[in-house]
Amino acid sequence: MGKSRMEAFSDGVLAIIITIMVLELKVPHSEEISSLAPLLPVLFSYVLSFIYVGIYWNNHHHLLHATRQVGGGTLWANLHLLFWLSLLPFVTGWMGENHFSALPTALYGCVLLMASIAYWFLVRRIIANEGKDSLVFKAVGKDSKGIISTLLYVAAIPLAFVQPGIAQGIFILVAILWLIPDRRIEKVMSEHNDD
Template identity: 30%
Template sequence: MSTEPFMETSRLEAFYDAIIAIIVTVLVLELPQPAAPTLAAIWALRTSYFAYLISFLVCANLWQYHHIIYNHVEKINTRIIWLNILLMLIFSLIPYLTTFVANNPNSFIPQALYGLDFIIVDIILYIMAKSLLKINEENKDNIIDAFSIRDALYIPLAIFILGFIIAILGYPIAISICCLITILRSIVSSLRA
C-alpha cells in the first residue's frame, strides 16, 4: 500500500485558472494597434488577429479540458503538480509565439515553434492523464470518459503532423491552420457531449 501523501485539487485548479487568465490578458495586450482608424489599417493586421484568435481558442479549450478532467479527479500528488507546472511553463510561451507567428506568418521556424508548443502540451496532458488514472483508481471509469485520449491526443497529433508536412513542402501557415482545425474540432466535440 502506498504511503504517498495525496492532496485535494482546489489549489491546483485555482493556480491553473490564474495562469490561463494571465496568458489571455497578455495575448490581448500584445495585439498591435492599427496605424490609423481605418478599415484598411485594421485589415493590415489580419495575421495578428488570426494568430490571436487561434491562441485565445487554445487557451479556452485547454482551460475547459482541465476543468473537465479535474471535475472527476479527487486527489493529486506531487508528480501531478509538477506535470501541471511543466504544462504551464510550455503553455505560457503562447503569447510570445503568437506574436512571432503574427509577425512572420509565412516563415517555417515561427510556425514550427508554434505547432511544437501545441504538440508538447498534448504530450504532457497525456502523461498527466495516465498519472491521474493511477492515483484515482476508484473513479477510473469517469476519468477515462473525461480524458478521451484518442480525441484529445492522437487525432490532434495526427493533424499537427499533417500541418508540419505541408509546411515543409512550402506552406508554413499550414501549421497555424491545422492548430485552428484541431481547436475547432475539440470545441465542436465538447459541445456535442
C-alpha cells in the same frame, strides 16, 4: 491532497496567458479602416491561440472536476502543461508578426504538440494516482481525439516548411475537432452521480 489550489493556480496562469496575448495586439496609428489590414495576421493568430487556451481551460476544468485528489506527481505534470501553454503568447506573436512564415508556424506547432503531450501526461498521472477504477480512467478511454490531434500536430510541423498554409489549416482543424464538445467526462460524472 486536495485539488482546489492546483485548479486555482492553473486558472490564474491561463488568465495571464490570455492577458499577455491581448496586450501584444498593437493599436493602429490611423483611424482609416485600411490601417487594420497589416494587423490581420496578428489578430488571426491571437484568435486561434485564444481558442486553444479556451479549449485547454475547458478540458482542464472537466478533468479536475472528475479528479478526487492530486499528488506531487500530478502537480508537476500540471506545471509541465502550464509551461508549454505559457509559451503560446511568444509563438503567437512571432507567427502573427511574420505573417505565418515557415519557422514561426513550425514552432507554433511544436508548442501545440508539446502541450498536447503534457496534457496526456497529466491525465496519465491522475490515473496513476487514483487507479483504474477512477472516473478519469473511465472517461478518457482510448482517447482517440487526443491521439488524432497529436498526430496532426506531428504532420503540421514539417508541413510548415513546405506550405505554412497547410500547417495553419491543420491547427484550425484540430481546434474545430476540440470545439465540438467532448462529453466523455460529463457522461461518466452523470452516471456516477446517478448511482
